[in-house]
Amino acid sequence: MTLTMTGVRLTYPDGDRRLTALDDVDMTVGPGELVAVTGPSGSGKSSLLAVAGTLVTAEAGTVTVDGVDVSSLGQKGRDRLRRERVGFVFQQANLLASLTALDQLLLVAHVTGANRETARTRACELLDYVGLSAKSGKRPHELSGGERQRIAVARALMGSPAVLLVDEPTSALDAERGHAVVALLRDITRERRTATVLVTHDLRHLDLADRALAMRDGRLEQFAATTAR
Numbered sequence: 001m002t003l004t005m006t007g008v009r010l011t012y013p014d015g016d017r018r019l020t021a022l023d024d025v026d027m028t029v030g031p032g033e034l035v036a037v038t039g040p041s042g043s044g045k046s047s048l049l050a051v052a053g054t055l056v057t058a059e060a061g062t063v064t065v066d067g068v069d070v071s072s073l074g075q076k077g078r079d080r081l082r083r084e085r086v087g088f089v090f091q092q093a094n095l096l097a098s099l100t101a102l103d104q105l106l107l108v109a110h111v112t113g114a115n116r117e118t119a120r121t122r123a124c125e126l127l128d129y130v131g132l133s134a135k136s137g138k139r140p141h142e143l144s145g146g147e148r149q150r151i152a153v154a155r156a157l158m159g160s161p162a163v164l165l166v167d168e169p170t171s172a173l174d175a176e177r178g179h180a181v182v183a184l185l186r187d188i189t190r191e192r193r194t195a196t197v198l199v200t201h202d203l204r205h206l207d208l209a210d211r212a213l214a215m216r217d218g219r220l221e222q223f224a225a226t227t228a229r
């Protein structure tokens with residue numbers, strides 16, 4: 001349950017030049033470790049998660065997920081690794097309006113072809129784990145923002161992620177609910193031994209993390225309170 005990135009570089013086309021989104025990034029996140037990444041908008045935080053989660057391939061450097069070198073895999077292998085070993089939680093919960101909380105989780109299992117009975121048991125356990133058993137039959141419009149985000153967290157755990165990648169999960173929540181979601185992520189990280197990366201704007205969340213890093217123009221540095229803004 002480890003994520004490592006060494007010498008990772010990523011650029012995007014930008015007119016007749018290239019924009020450097022990730023510049024020689026090194027990062028290791030161990031099992032049961034929650035690492036917070038903060039930094040200004042456009043500094044490369046989402047790009048970092050996209051490369052860590054094999055959604056985007058780095059131009060240089062090495063990424064390993066749970067001991068597997070991503071560059072050794074073809075597209076199918078990467079898709080499979082991502083499905084089975086990576087969990088994503090984004091800024092918006094991205095739930096389907098017509099599905100109940102339980103069905104949001106079961107849909108993942110359906111897509112991955114998991115056994116229906118096993119999937120149902122796991123989905124119920126996870127809803128219980130995030131404190132939403134009583135709401136399993138509710139649709140997104142019947143849930144609060146915090147509850148929707150908890151469902152997104154439970155959904156990310158439907159595989160058995162070694163790596164959990166979370167991109168500004170609390171920006172649509174008030175401070176108290178936001179803090180509760182981050183506390184849940186910390187507990188999950190400890191109990192399930194995931195290597196978790198949490199991108200956050202909210203410096204109050206850094207207290208819940210094991211380590212804090214700062215992204216600045218594509219470079220990853222130690223977080224220092226004096227350089228926070």
Ligand code: ADP
Pocket residue numbers: 012013019020021039040041042043044045046047048215
């Ligand atoms: P952050 O999440 O910290 O706001 P991003 O990783 O989204 O930063 O973006 C880093 C830089 O890369 C920004 O300058 C952004 O405009 C640029 N960028 C991000 N995604 C793309 C893309 N798909 N194509 C071109 N440029 C991109």
Ligand code: MG
Pocket residue numbers: 045046047167
């Ligand atoms: Mg972003």
